[in-house]
Structures are given as C-alpha cells and as structure tokens.
Amino acid sequence: MTAEVKPAALQLTERQEARRRRILHASARLASRGGFDAVQMREVAENSGVALGTLYRYFPSKVHLLVATMQDQLQHMHETLRKRPPTEEEPAARVAQTLMRAFRALQREPHLADAMVRALTFADRSVSPEVDTVSRLTTAIILDAMGLDEAPTAEQLSAVRVIEHTWHSALITWLSGRASIAQVKIDIETVCRLIDLTAPTPAR
Amino acid sequence: MTAEVKPAALQLTERQEARRRRILHASARLASRGGFDAVQMREVAENSGVALGTLYRYFPSKVHLLVATMQDQLQHMHETLRKRPPTEEEPAARVAQTLMRAFRALQREPHLADAMVRALTFADRSVSPEVDTVSRLTTAIILDAMGLDEAPTAEQLSAVRVIEHTWHSALITWLSGRASIAQVKIDIETVCRLIDLTAPTPAR
DNA sequence: CGCTAGCCTAGAACGAGTTCCAGTGACTCG
C-alpha cells in the first residue's frame, strides 16, 4: 500500500477531511445501534454537524456511505490482523483462522455488520468502484493470511474469489438468522479446502 | 379466537389464488423491464387489478413479493432442468453444467435476475422463512444435478451450501458489472471441485 | 477593497414503500 486511493476525495482540506471522518463515525455509530435501517441520512447529517446537502456531497447515497464505512472498518481490521498473523501452518488453515477472527470481530457489532454487508450486496452499478475497493481489501486480507512466498497463481486467485463469495454470503445467512455460527465456521472451513486444492505444489 | 395462519399458502379460494398469480405475474413483468427499482408497489397493484392494501395483504413488503417471485421462477427452472438432466458424468461437472444452464437462463432476463437476487440478499429477518424456501429449492436443484445414489453426507451438504453461497454472490458481482460471464463460469467451476473433494468414494 | 466562485446551511419539496381508514360487497350464522 503506497498512497491513499480515495477516489472521491481528491485533495481534501483539513476541515473537509474532519467532516468526512465525523460523517463516517456517525454512520458507524448509528449502524451499530440498529443496523441498516437505523442509519438515516438526516440523522447522520445532524449527528455529524453537517447539512443534509453536504452529506450528499460527500457520499452520493446511503449505500455509498455504508460501503465507505465498510472500507474504513476493513482497513482497521486489516491492520489489526496484520499485527497478529495466524498461527496455523497450512495456508488453508491460516485463511480459515483469519476469517474466523474477522467473524468474531463482526459478532461483537452485529448491527454494524448487518448495515455494511446489506449495503454491500444491495449496491448497484453506481457503487461499483467503491464495492471493488472493498473487494480488493478483502482479497488482500486473505492473501496476507495465506502467507505465500510467491505471487498467487490464477487458480489461487479463483479460489480466493470463491472464498470471498462464501464469506459474504455466509455472513448474510448468519445475519438474517438462517445459519448458526457453527454453520458459518463449517462453511468457511469447507471452502478453505480449495486453497490446498489449488496449491502450486499439490499436497493432494 | 381463530389462529393466525400464514397468508401465503394455506387455503386460498380460487379467486384468491388467481389474484396471487396475477400479482406475481405483474411483478415478474415489471422486474424484467427495469429490475428492482422498476417494481413499484403501486404499479404492481394497478397492473394486477388489485388495491394497494390487498397487495400488502398478500405480500407484506416489496422484498417479500420479489422473493416469492423468485420462488416461482425457481420452481419453473427446477422443472425445466429436470426434463433435461446434465450430460456430464462426474458429479462436479454435472453441477457446474446445471448452474451454467441456470445462469444462461438468467442472462436472458438480467433485469429480472437483478430484482430477485437483490431482494434475496437484502431480505432481513422478517423474510427468513421465504428466503429459506428459496434456499431449499436451490439445494434441491444442486442435489438433483449431482445424481447421487444415496443420501448426501454432511460433508457434501456443506459443499452444497458453499456452492450456493458462491452462486448467489457470483451472480451479484456479475449483475453489478464487477465480474464478467467468463469469471462467473470459472468461479462456479472452481467451487464445484469441492464436490469431488467431499465424495464418499473418492473418484480419483 | 470589492468580486466571483465554491462550499456550506437550512429547509422545502418530491417520490416510493408502507400504513391507515372509511366504506362496500359478499358470505355466514342466528
């Protein structure tokens, strides 16, 4: 990671950066209270001391705002995870361990997780760039966890994409109460087996 | 003292069943025009010759309506797929072939697919039973495609769940323009490898 | 110093999902 890749924010002044932070903070706070529905644009604006129109200048829709919130949280998590890399040996186990850590972190703020994930999957084409950024962040977290020596192969990247798919979707089923935590764990462990399967030096 | 009954499936008169059909039909038609946003409750009501309040009696929210629409379409697809079972030999290939067929069918009505999938992933707890029905239908389609002789093992069921996760999430990335059709194909083929991996009598 | 350009604020206004209400018609039970 070299420079800030904020697309919407080109050279913000300090006051503007502070506003942006206040908005994201208010968004996360409201989200952790009551999830997606609790993040109401008027309230976000009020809580961050900004006019409604200004909020919309910074984030052109509620989904944009929540996806940006997710970016923020993910960056946080990425750093945290980096500080304590997984203890397992095998790449598959390392990824599973990392994702379960992330999952436990989300469990602590289920409403926030709900808001962010719902926004992410509900996002339409107009939010694609931002969603893509989130996706790249997630990919980076997984690749980090794998602890590869060399660049990943195309096959491995496919496996990582599938793991991401499973991660998001499993999260949704858990958030909507249709899957238990144990089931999410099993699903993650199952999909992580793909990593062994696509290792360049097969241990099959 | 009459017990509260689920309005969906229990003891509808003929006129009511006809109304329900008209509503679902109007919903699908509007969805195939312009996706999620084009399905407007007032318009659905008008197009199916029903008052708005009545529409809400049958389907308590737009998401409920669209998930029910998906149920309907999935049932259709299940029958169609049954009539032409996959030609491949190996279970993994059979499932991949079946899902790609389903995918091509969705490509023909991308807006409809958009509306249904967005509704599905956006659904909150109040829609859990309906979403679960959709999930069971999908599971049935995949299990059918596998062409098992015996009941699936727990491991296989995990693999099927992961395939479902991947299916939904890959669909979303395609619908929001962040993945190409080729990429969806690769992801599906990748995840289907889990089937071989969890086969009770390993084919390799 | 005054002007113009932007960004910001307050608040009205609009659209679509959802809820509510008064009335109507049909069917059942007494």
Added chain:
DNA sequence: CGAGTCACTGGAACTCGTTCTAGGCTAGCG
C-alpha cells in the same frame, strides 16, 4: 331476513431517501 365478519377498494397520510432552492460564508484574485 338481519347482523356480524371479513376480504377488498380507493385514497389519504406518514416516513425516509433524495433532490432542489435560496442565501451565507470563505478564499483567492484583480
């Protein structure tokens, strides 16, 4: 036959995301 019940109708009303308008404040520039 009469009364009550219940689904349906038409439409008003409410909420919240989003857009629009008018005016104010700041900054840079002549």
